[in-house]
Amino acid sequence: MFRPFSIYVGLRYTAAKRSNHFISFISLVSMLGLMLGVAALILVLSVMNGFDRELKNRILGMVxxxxxxxxxxxxxxxxxxxxxxxxxxxxxxxxxxxxxxxxxxxxxxxxxxxxxxxxxxxxxxxxxxxxxxxxxxxxxxxxxxxxxxxxxxxxxxxxxxxxxxxxxxxxxxxxxxxxxxxxxxxxxxxxxxxxxxxxxxxxxxxxxxxxxxxxxxxxxxxxxxxxxxxxxxxxxxxxxxxxxxxxxxxxxxWTRTHGNLFQAIQMEKKMIGLLLFLIVFVAAFNIVSTLVMVVTDKKSDIAILRTLGATPSMIMRIFMVQGIVIGFVGTLIGTALGIVLALTVSDLVAGLERLMGIEFLSSDVYFINYLPSQLNWPDVGLIVAAALTISFLATLYPAWRASRTQPAEALRYE
Structure with missing residues (x-):
């Protein structure tokens, strides 16, 4: 079966056990950070969409x-x-x-x-x-x-x-x-x-x-x-x-009586979404640091591949594959987790209220008395696309650094 050289080697590097356990730990942290960021973003935006829906259907259905x-x-x-x-x-x-x-x-x-x-x-x-x-x-x-x-x-x-x-x-x-x-x-x-x-x-x-x-x-x-x-x-x-x-x-x-509430929900949705995107950016920076350390650890391997005929673009694609796999797996798991939580958070919170005997959202304080959630697929698509794009961009600099490795310089002290 034909397998492109860069993808094959990149996947082998990603799956191989490293002698440097610290690098493996940072890779895992990068993946978990991206997963939690994507899941949190999907969940919170779904809850904000739920509040927006309830405002339209219930409050604006009555006034x-x-x-x-x-x-x-x-x-x-x-x-x-x-x-x-x-x-x-x-x-x-x-x-x-x-x-x-x-x-x-x-x-x-x-x-x-x-x-x-x-x-x-x-x-x-x-x-x-x-x-x-x-x-x-x-x-x-x-x-x-x-x-x-x-x-x-x-x-x-x-x-x-x-x-x-x-x-x-x-x-x-x-x-x-x-x-x-x-x-x-x-x-x-x-x-x-x-x-x-x-x-x-x-x-x-x-x-x-x-x-x-x-x-x-x-x-x-x-x-x-x-x-x-x-x-x-x-x-x-x-x-x-x-x-x-x-x-x-x-x-x-209705904008004179409840317009401020609607505008507040829209503003909160945008601001919370922006803040949660920072989690994704932090995870992307972890991918950068992970790949930089992998490049430093694999300098001799890179030099050997170069002497065997690998071009700088091949080396660059190898390490891009590693970063993209980390980003893809983290995004995939985070998306699945976020969708599950968005679909069940209302029932989970209601069950927790019954179990603990408390009411998190009181009608005396909030305009509804339960936690609503509405999964918006365009939002999910935007989050996934943004996470994958950020993960891809995070691989460019470390992969470029790897492609600039000189074989003679890397093998001098081997």
Whole structure:
């Protein structure tokens, strides 16, 4: 079987047992460093991709991509406005809403909440909440019955279950014969949802007609929620739509409420990726040092090969093969390890939490309560290509040094 001379000798050198165990140790360290660097890079970028996915699917699935609201007054003819908005090809669906902030109380427990007055059927087209009901049905929100749907964390904090009563306190004060009193209303819990995010602890839904009575809106709604086919085009699209509407409206989008969080994740992904690439660079420098020591140790062998007719380019390729094999094996093992960890890290962390009885990611602190992971194959390909390229470049200088070895000079003292 034909085997190129440089590859054959390079593989023999790589597999041969060395008399200098220190060089073998440095070779192993180089391979392990590259393996750990590639595995860590794949794992961490997969986790960052997971956070990015959860932000899009959960957080941005609950909050509006964009909204159109009136200037300090309700939108009376909101159905016409909604129909006009839906004629835009970039719009998936619209839904009316009335927004309120207040406090929910029960049994001495008090929690600040954001209350959304919605039409259940329309809201299910622009929000994922109806798909994440733990108890009850989303359609249980009926006009005039003053039912309320709570997030799971909020319900647990208040200590309520299905059918229990909670009191909603709004900051608007009412003047009566008893003096100035806050506006209070009792609601019945008709549903509990869970999206596994911070919104489970501070968000509640009521029927839009009940919200209108509570806020004393005689006609119309406060705004119209809009869901787009591409949420990243929402900031531009909602402003263009606002200019086409008759009247004066305010346009808002998700970048004003959660844009900083999304940008922070993107920045962290880039910075962490850059820092972890340094591990790969360190491993590559170890390959340089390994090959330099191998060249020094094999000077007499190189001289003999030169006297037998080996050209400088052959010698150079021999030592390039050694470095490339170290880089290839380290990258291959690291890629396999990183892929396995990226696919199982969510279950591993969840199992560790159950075993230790602790919660690493609390919804009170983080926007989700578990460690997500999404393996992105283009990222894996980029990491593998970068690691192999760096490993190849690391072999050039030592291999060039080997090719410059002079036979007479190397064999002088042999």
């Amino acid at each position: 509006p991509h964009a909204s159109i609201t009136g200037f300090d007054e309700p939108i009376e003819d909101w159905r016409t406005v909604a129909q006009t908005i839906e004629t835009d090809g970039r719009v998936v669906a619209t839904a009316p809403f009335i927004h309120a902030q207040g406090m929910l109380t029960n049994g001495g427990q008090v929690r600040g909440v954001v209350v959304q007055g919605v039409e259940p059927e329309a809201e299910s087209k622009v929000s994922i909440v109806s798909q994440h009901m733990l108890n009850g049905q989303w359609d249980n929100l009926q006009s005039g019955e003053f039912g309320i749907v709570l997030g799971d964390l909020l319900a647990r904090f208040l200590g309520v279950r299905m059918g229990d009563k909670v009191t909603l306190v709004l900051p608007e004060a009412s003047i009566s014969v008893a003096g100035v009193t806050p506006r209070l209303k009792r609601f019945t819990v008709v549903g509990i949802f869970s999206v596994g995010a911070e919104l489970d602890g501070n968000l509640a839904y009521i029927h839009i007609d009940d919200a209108a009575r509570l806020k004393r809106i005689k006609e119309g709604v406060e705004g119209v929620r809009i869901t787009f086919t591409d949420l990243f085009k929402a900031p531009v699209a909602v402003r263009e739509i606002g200019l086409t509407l008759d009247g004066y409206f305010m346009a808002s989008d």
